[in-house]
Amino acid sequence: MEVLDLRGERCPDTFVYTKIKAEEMGYAGGGELKVIVDYPPAVESIPRSLEEEGRGYVVREIKKLDERTYEIYISVPKFED
Amino acid sequence: MNLNEIKRYSRQLILPDFGTKQQLRLKQAKVAVTGAGGLGCPASTYLALAGVGEIHLFDFDRVELSNLNRQFLYTPEEVGRLKAEAAAERLMEINPEIKVEAICEKVTYDNAFELLKGYSAIVDGTDNFAVRYAVNDAAAVLGIPLFHGAALMYEGRAMSILPGETACFRCVFPEPPPPGMVPTCREAGILGSVVGLVGAIQATEAIRYLAGLEIGLKDALLIINVESMSFDKVRVRRRDDCTACGREFVPRPVEEVCAVGGSEEQEV
Numbered sequence: 001m002e003v004l005d006l007r008g009e010r011c012p013d014t015f016v017y018t019k020i021k022a023e024e025m026g027y028a029g030g031g032e033l034k035v036i037v038d039y040p041p042a043v044e045s046i047p048r049s050l051e052e053e054g055r056g057y058v059v060r061e062i063k064k065l066d067e068r069t070y071e072i073y074i075s076v077p078k079f080e081d
Numbered sequence: 082m083n084l085n086e087i088k089r090y091s092r093q094l095i096l097p098d099f100g101t102k103q104q105l106r107l108k109q110a111k112v113a114v115t116g117a118g119g120l121g122c123p124a125s126t127y128l129a130l131a132g133v134g135e136i137h138l139f140d141f142d143r144v145e146l147s148n149l150n151r152q153f154l155y156t157p158e159e160v161g162r163l164k165a166e167a168a169a170e171r172l173m174e175i176n177p178e179i180k181v182e183a184i185c186e187k188v189t190y191d192n193a194f195e196l197l198k199g200y201s202a203i204v205d206g207t208d209n210f211a212v213r214y215a216v217n218d219a220a221a222v223l224g225i226p227l228f229h230g231a232a233l234m235y236e237g238r239a240m241s242i243l244p245g246e247t248a249c250f251r252c253v254f255p256e257p258p259p260p261g262m263v264p265t266c267r268e269a270g271i272l273g274s275v276v277g278l279v280g281a282i283q284a285t286e287a288i289r290y291l292a293g294l295e296i297g298l299k300d301a302l303l304i305i306n307v308e309s310m311s312f313d314k315v316r317v318r319r320r321d322d323c324t325a326c327g328r329e330f331v332p333r334p335v336e337e338v339c340a341v342g343g344s345e346e347q348e349v
Contacts, residue, residue, distance in 0.1 A: 013091065016091040019095060020087060020100075
C-alpha cells in the first residue's frame with residue numbers, strides 16, 4: 001500500500017498529486033494507494049476526478065479520521081499504454 | 082519530474098488526456114522555431130511554458146523599436162541586440178527547467194536541410210517566402226512535422242503539416258505570389274494581438290502533437306479574420322505532384338519576394 005499524505009494541500013493540488021502518484025503506480029504495474037487529505041471538498045472531488053480520467057481507478061473506501069481529515073483508498077490498475 | 086516541475090505544470094497535468102507521460106514527451110522534445118518575431122515570440126513562449134525540453138530559436142535579426150508592438154520578449158533597452166539571443170535568455174528566465182538555444186543564422190534554401198535536421202517539430206514564424214518555402218521543403222524531406230503560421234494586417238493563417246500524411250505548404254501554394262502582391266509587415270502593418278493569436282495556435286498544435294494528442298489543423302488551413310472575428314477552416318489536400326512532398330522531390334528555391342524591396346525582415 002502506497003501512502004500519499006496531502007494534509008495542508010487544497011484543490012486542485014490535491015488532485016494534481018493524486019493523479020501523478022496514481023499514474024506512476026499505473027505505469028509501474030498498478031497497486032493500492034491511500035491518500036490522506038484534510039481539505040473536505042477534496043473528499044468528493046478526488047474520486048470524481050479520478051473517475052473522469054477513464055483509467056479504471058476504483059475508490060474502495062473513504063474513512064473519516066476526524067472533523068477534517070479523511071483517508072481515500074484507491075485501487076490503481078496496471079496501465080497498458 | 083521534480084517537485085518544481087510538478088507544481089509548474091500542475092494545471093496542464095490535470096487536463097483530460099494529459100498527464101505525466103505526455104509531460105515527459107514534451108520534455109524530451111527538441112523544437113526549432115524559425116523566426117523570433119511576432120509569431121516566434123508567442124509560439125516559443127507557449128512552448129517554453131508548456132515544458133518543451135529544448136527549443137532552438139533561429140533568427141539573425143536584431144531588435145528594433147518598431148518590433149515592440151508585438152514582440153513581447155524584448156524591452157526597449159534591448160534594441161540593437163540579436164533577437165534570438167535576447168529571446169533565449171528571456172525564455173530560460175521564464176522557465177529555468179528547459180534549455181533554449183539561439184541560432185543567429187539566416188535560414189536559406191541552401192542550409193535549411195542541414196540546419197533543421199534532428200528536430201521533433203518545427204514551428205515556422207517567418208514572413209519571408211524564400212525562408213518559408215525553404216523550411217517547408219526541408220521539413221518535408223526530413224520528415225519533420227511543421228506548424229505553419231502567418232499574419233498580416235487583420236488576417237492570420239495557420240496549418241499543421243505531418244510529412245507523408247497531410248498536405249504541406251507547397252501542396253496548397255505551389256508558387257509564391259508574384260512580387261508586389263505580398264507586402265511584408267514593413268509596408269502592411271500588423272496588430273500584436275493578431276500575431277499573438279496565430280503564434281498561440283501554432284504552439285497549441287505543436288504541443289498537442291508532441292504530447293501525442295490529436296491535432297485539428299491537419300489538411301486544413303485556418304483563416305482568421307479579426308475584423309469580423311471569423312475563424313474558417315478550409316480543407317486542403319496533398320498533391321501527388323507536389324515538388325516538396327509528392328512522388329518526387331525537386332529542389333525549388335524561391336526568390337525573396339518583397340513589394341518594395343530590400344526588406345531583410347525575417348519575421349512577421
